[in-house]
Amino acid sequence: MTRHHAVALLFLMQLYYGENCPEECQCFSAAKVICSEENMSVLPMNISAQVKELIVVASGVTHLEIGSFRENLKLTKLVILNSGLKEVSSTAFDHLVELQELEISGNKLIIFELQTFNTLTNLARLFLNNNKISVLYRVMFDSLQKLETLQLRGNQLSYLPNLLFRNMHKLQELDLSFNNINLLSSDVFQNNSLLRVFSMQGNMITDLPLEIFAHLKSLEELNFQNNKITKLDHEMFPTSLRKLILKKNRLVQLSSGVFHKLQLLSYLDLSQNHLSELTVDLFHNLISLKNLDLSENQIVSLPSTVFKGLVDVRTINLHKNNLSVLEESLFMDQQVMEKLYLSMNNLQNIPNGFFDYLDFQCIVQLHGNPWRCDCEIQYFYDWLKYNNNNVKDLIRIYCNYPEFIRGHNLVSMDKEMLVCLKNLSSELQGSTAPFAQSVFKIPFNNYNTNQCSLQELKGATSIQCKITKCTSLKFQAVFEPMNRNESEHIVSTEWSAPGGCFNGTL
DSSP: OOHHHHHHHHHHHHHHHHTTSOTTEEESSSSEEEEOOTTOOSOOSOOOTTOOEEEEESOOOOEEOGGGSOTTOOOSEEEEESSOOOEEOTTTTTTOTTOOEEEEESSOOOOOOTTTTTTOTTOOEEEOOSSOOOOOOTTTTTTOTTOOEEEOTTSOOOOOOTTTTTTOTTOOEEEOOSSOOOOOOTTTTTTOTTOOEEEOTTSOOOOOOTTTTTTOTTOOEEEOOSSOOOOOOTTOSOTTOOEEEOOSSOOOOOOTTTTTTOTTOOEEEOOSSOOOOOOTTTTTTOTTOOEEEOOSSOOOOOOTTTTTTOTTOOEEEOOSSOOOOOOTTTTTTOTTOOEEEOOSSOOOOOOTTGGGGSOTTOEEEOOSSOEEOSGGGHHHHHHHHHTGGGEETGGGOBEEESGGGTTSBGGGSOGGGOOOTHHHHHHHHTSSOSEEEEEEEOOOOSSOOEEEEEEEETTEEEEEEEESSOOOEEEEEEEEESSTTSOOEEEEEEEOOOSSOOOOOO
8 A cells, every 4th residue: 555545544534533533632543542732621421432541642631520521432442641631520530431541641640539530440441640649558459459550750759648549459560759758667568479570760769678578579670770778688579670770879888798689680771870899799689780880980899700690791880980900701601792881081001911811802991090001001002003993082092190291192103102100210229410300391282292212222311302393393302300309300402394304412
């Protein structure tokens, strides 16, 4: 069927079903009606008994009562979105006994009466998102024994009554995100053994009772992002868990056994906490783990075996920590890793052989570290040159030391420039000169590129610079004495721009 034929058929269907369609609505089939009219203050009464789905969007309806729906309606789905609904009477849904899905979201509802849902015994999905609901009664959901999905995100709830979900034996998905809930009782889920997905993102939880997840034998996804949790108890999570999000909490330390039984866990997010150290066996037994996010913590160092056994990991994120040193064998078991983030730390160098365990296609992010570009960094330099296509933001890997190349991209340097000043210092210390250190500064700009290196020959140390343009040049060497009471000694000279290039000696 061509596009034009499809449009024509849709138009004919609209004409056919539109004969008995309410004025404020559109009827593209006998079973589905969509009403969207700001001036519509009550639901239309001339809705056909054949209609199964009624969707009301951006209307002026403010109240729902028992008279809002005809007795012979056989609705299975009712949606009221982004309207001005403020009140739903306890008898509003008494005639909708076949309803399977109900959504009332984006309205101004503050509270539901106690018996509002009593007749909805066939309801499987209930969405009450982004309203202003502040109170839930303990027995208000007792009739919803077939409910599988419940969403109450974006309301103003501050607490949950005990046993609120006690009759929801078939509940599989529960979303309470973006409320103000600060406490969960240990028995809140004791009858919800089929619950698979639970989200509490964006609440005020500070503590999780030890037994809170004890009855959730089917739980696969758990999201407590953006709460105020300070600690996790030993082995508190169900073994069925596959995805655990604890991002943006207040965790300072984690006990060794907190994750030990989570052998099915594939996704773990601990980012944006206050972790400064990790125990050696924190992640042991996480044999299914594929994604580990530890970014934006305060981790100073990592035990060499902290990732031991995580052979299936694809991503490890250590962005924005305080790491200054990495063990050479840290990622020895991560041979199939695809992404590694080490950016924004305090790393000055990478140990020899560090990247040899990783797959050659692994994408690595390393910018934002204070790299020490001397003779000790040559392994890292060679690896960057050979794997430049695998390094994200390669041009942002800048030298922080020595001072004369500070701010310059590491891979743009000639390898001869990666020298250590310690040889020069030892020579000076062995002499009668009172100067133990030398510092030399070469000005770089956008018009010429100067590359200098230290070389030692027959006991004499020389500074050799390559200049790609024959322009005027100023050279300055600063000798700092070991005795700080003595003044530093500065030697400098200038060469004006010559007609041709030449060798100059200081």
